[in-house]
Amino acid sequence: MLEVKNVTVAFGGLKAVNDFSMKLVQGKIHALIGPNGAGKTTLFNTITRIVNPQQGDILFKGESLLKLDTHDIIYKGISRTFQNLQLFQAMNVFENIYSGLIHKYNDSIFSVVSKSKSNFDREARDKVLEVAEMFDIKNRLTSYPSGLSYGMLKRVEMARAVISDPDLLLLDEPAAGLNYYETEEIKNIIQMVNKRGKTILLVEHDMNVVMTVSDLVTVMNFGKKIAEGTPEEVSNNEEVVKVYLGEDENA
Ligand SMILES: Nc1ncnc2c1ncn2[C@@H]1O[C@H](COP(=O)(O)OP(=O)(O)OP(=O)(O)O)[C@@H](O)[C@H]1O
Ligand SMILES: [Mg+2]
Structure with missing residues (x-):
């Protein structure tokens, strides 16, 4: 339903999104995870036409979104929430x-x-x-x-x-800042919305949320895709573990 094809977004010399591709499957919950600054929100902003990519294309139901303005996106059946x-x-x-x-x-x-x-x-x-x-x-x-x-x-x-x-819902860190009970509620809500037929692209740092609700997980680091698979596959992926442990070390 949504296909991100070799998208690159640069801010000055920084490639926030770097030749990045991913495909969403209709009716599924797809998580996009990665350390701070990986490019997740920039990708959301590119899909919703707030940011222009230097390269690549984004297809929704087979049609390129790049010719649209941000306020046209909702007519196509895409809606989002914001990190802030x-x-x-x-x-x-x-x-x-x-x-x-x-x-x-x-x-x-x-x-x-x-x-x-x-x-x-x-x-x-x-x-x-x-x-x-x-x-x-x-x-x-x-x-x-x-x-x-x-x-x-x-x-x-x-x-x-x-x-x-919307057919596609983009959620940018829906559990950020929430306490345990609020997080449980938001998990249920995400699943409930998905059961009502909405495809969801979820950016989230809370791994408990990601691992519970997602059908598929894509991992991004420095604008690039480093892994993709089921929650289990991704959490056993060596490079992913390294990226997340590295983050802990720095913390
Ligand atoms: N408008 C902008 N101008 C310049 N640099 C930007 C802009 N937006 C984002 N960046 C940079 O692009 C990179 C990716 O940022 P982005 O917000 O997409 O990361 P993220 O994966 O959403 O991180 P987080 O998990 O912290 O929300 C960062 O280095 C950020 O500083
Ligand atoms: Mg972000």
């Missing part, structure tokens, strides 16, 4: 989730805050409620981000990404 939460602070939870749908209603982000709830399109409102129920945040719809726990915020952001009903 990007929720709208001036909007409550309902409005933040709703903002994941505005492209469908030809609406602008500014009109979301100025509308009273009763003016929201009925269908859109029902969708927000349905997704809020799925993510167990229905009783927080009138709260503002500043009043919510980090675990709750992560769920709101994922709800906003899922409400557009």
Whole structure:
């Protein structure tokens, strides 16, 4: 469904992504792991057209994404969350989730805050409620981000990404900053979303999450793919172990 073909992204002399290729299989959870600075977020930003590659191509359902702008990506059925939460602070939870749908209603982000709830399109409102129920945040719809726990915020952001009903969901470190219980919740949510037919590309440092939920794991280091396989294969791979032990030594 998504095919990254020999993509290179350079910032000045630094090749953040270096002749990197990977293929996602429809309906699977595919993890992309690697040490800090490996190029994982840069690859996400290339797929979502925030960053332009110098080389290579990215095909989604057989069609190149490179000719698209970042705001076109959602129409193709791709949605994401961010490593650093990007929720709208001036909007409550309902409005933040709703903002994941505005492209469908030809609406602008500014009109979301100025509308009273009763003016929201009925269908859109029902969708927000349905997704809020799925993510167990229905009783927080009138709260503002500043009043919510980090675990709750992560769920709101994922709800906003899922409400557009994407075929492919890109999650950049969904468990970062979460405590044990919040991490268990997010694991269940990732699996639940996947069971509802969404293909997931997951960037995550928490190996417990990666090993539990992933069907396939790709390991990246210095912009290059160094290993790929099932969670078990990858965790027994010598080079992968070296990279992760090396990281520990430096820590
Ligand atoms: N906009 C940019 N300008 C210059 N360098 C950048 C830019 N974005 C990323 N980099 C560099 O590219 C490399 C890859 O960064 P990236 O954020 O993709 O890594 P990552 O694998 O997501 O790391 P982490 O696990 O810490 O999030 C790093 O060396 C980073 O400093
Ligand atoms: Mg990153």
